[in-house]
Amino acid sequence: MARKLIIIVAFFNATLMVNAQEAFDSVNYANRYNQLFPAFNNSHSVSKQLSRTEKIAGLSTFWSEAKFGFANFDLVPSLNWDSAYLAFIPKVEATKTVSGYYKVLKQFNQLLKDGHSRIMEPQYLFEQSTFSVPLQVKCIEGKAIITALLENKNLPLSVKVGNEIIAVDDVPVQQFIRNKISPFIKFSTSQDSIARIYSYELLSGAKNSKVQLTLKDNNGVQQQYILSRTRDLNEITPVTFTWLKDSIAYISINSFISSKTPEQFDSLFNVIAVSRGLIIDVRNNRGGNSNNGYEILGRLTDTAFATNQSIFHKYNPAQRSWGNPANEIEKNQFWWKPYKKDTYKKPVVLLTGALTYSAAEDFTAAFKCMKRGLVIGEKTGGSTGNPMAFALPGGGIGFVCSKRDLMPDGTEFVGKGISPNIEIAEKIEEIKGGKDVVLARAIQSITQLIK
Template sequence: MKHLFVLLTFLGSLSLFAQPKLDTLAYQTFQNERFPIVNFETLGKEVDSASVIQYLSMEEKIQALSTVWHEAKFNFANFDLIPHVQWDSLYRAYLPKVIATEHIMETYTVLMQFNQHLRDGHTRILPPLYHFKKQKLNFVPIHFKQIEGKTVVYKVNSKDPVYSNITIGMVLEHIDGMPVQEYIHKQITPTLHFSTAQDSIGRIYHHELLRGAENTVVALDFKTPRGKLIRETFTRQPYDWNVRKSVAFKILPGNVGHLTIDSFANEDTFTEFKKHFPDILNTSALIIDVRHNGGGNGHWGHEIIGYLTKDPFYPSMTLMNTYHPSERAWGGQAIQSKKTIYDWKPYHTETYKKPVVVLISELTYSAAEDFSSAFKMAQRGVLIGTATGGSTGQPLGYHLPGGGVGFVCTKRDAMYDGTEFVGLGIQPDVEVKLTLEGLQNGKDEVLDAALKYVKQQKNKS
């Protein structure tokens, strides 16, 4: 009996030292939980003003800058386009700057200035929603173009009588008594994120020029086409996003269809396109206008091209990086890039076979550039206008102290044949620029050039 007790005690002691099995699924789950995903659905929720954070501690400021630094260091896809940027050195240089800030908006201003060095339109910093809405997300609904070195009214996006004195072609001279270029230099460019020169121009004049704090009054000095100087004052308000239709269609002289697509944000774009397609089929030529399309999901653009050709066509080439720390330890390649290319096979029963033109500009961006790239590779028609913004890819969102959000571009795209357009823009086949004289005389010279082109194509057939 004594021997049996000793044996059982020995076996029991062995069980105490039994080693666990590696649960690979649990291990992977644990690792993924270390990298949380930003829930974009919660970003738009209102914040109770009583719980708004006004100041960050020194530790939180350092954490915020460090987060922007390391998210870019390991995830940014385009460091090769900015070889002069020494990211680690910049991080050290910005540490005292961020520590010296007081109010949370000062802190986020420094974060935006740090991020700006990456020169990428998909890589940006957004302040906490409450502060962003109060200080940055308020507009006067007048959009401008830089034409011949002047700041020219291009569109008034409101039917409110308060804007009735503002007409297309007016030249803006001063904002709050300050010359426009000086105002841009002081108020906009220090925190602007952009990819190319034309991207910065598009952002400044179309999106940023009249932004400011909620309910603030801005005084604008204009010169009319007749040379008269006038001053108008407006109050900045939150933008009503419902006034913008993503798809519009009309018939131009010569039975030419003019399809304007201002967004590829969701399936609604494709649904609206399909509603117009029976009318498009009856036209003698089609002009697709994506000059103000800021992007969305490239899938919907490819669906539309699938109605313009029966032949397979090629979306962008994609490069995605994977980091392998063990390879780095072994002296191998820590970063391994995976190239993805594929063809899109149209499946729609009806196909539009008449001449097609796509209009592009510096505001043609992201998924709209993917659309333009695929259209060009499909050899279905020509691109007319000016170079696109030069930024596409997949932004990764991450949280920052105090409730802000950062984004970093994680995917590199090029045309299927390898032609680069990130940091450059997609070049038009026929370059046409707006002129001040043309705009003031009510002309759209880019659209006119497209009409001339399709007329020539019809005469050839």
């Protein structure tokens, strides 16, 4: 009887084992989906030829990444992203070269009207546009005006600040921009587009390549020059410092990319501390890491201050299957608590312009909302966020802005720009006279406060 009972129990247990089902493996489930959305790895192969399949696949990748990851579709309400995708399939199929293919992808990206979403061609093509002549150029009163000479040894003596660029390689400037630049650039606002075109794109090309410029001098005389592209557009001097009259300190912060920027500010702090007022210039700062900017703001106050509000959207396909809204919104905001020993408490003015961008706009937004001082200059570029990278055929890279930011008080500035407290537009005659009217207004403002 005992033997029979043992056999029955063993048979029952075996039956349970056969019929038992595995528990849900949440780790494996998450890992499988993470494999479908990997972190970017820039080790994909470079190719100088693309098949029809690769061309369509690349377009499809960008379309898909944007559809599920782009943070700012509400800012382009008239855009039907799916219809645009279908319209661009024959366009990419018709391209004959890798360069031509990437130009079409850039046109597709431009529909998003976002400065943090972009197409970067393979490195061997990208390098053909990373140098420029040693001139600073801005659009002033609708004209391409030289506003600074960045070196003298490779420039003719007759090239002067205030000269107008009339033509590039014998093509009138506006025609050159319209045909060669405007269809392919990324931008968030009109001021962003204009600043990007004149300051970076207009004279860009391969290292040491030549460009012919037709300039009009201050007397209205036109003359042609052939200049070399010796200026690396990726080379930036992060911080420069100088003294102005009345013991006013001036510091130009041109990048927040590296932690060396706040370290340089800290190294200057004891010098700045004895000034009667401080001017911080971020007119040429294209961004980087926002925390590097907050580190500097943390030296201007001993009170915690709010950083930007960050908006994320989360897609839930099950809700969509039930006929409910498929996206929900998550909002985050952080406070920066100053932690360094010494604080600068004297008057501060911040200078901004259309080239003030990304992390530099985060810096501007926090500064303005903490009411630490006046913002003087021009409206900022109007683009910040967090670009998400992914591989494209032939060795290129796509980026889609995955995060929406608001100013700390909830004010929109993506697609708009941050307005200064005092807005000042530069004039050609002032440039010719060597006058920086924005800086002059900042000096005036601080002088009034310290008297």
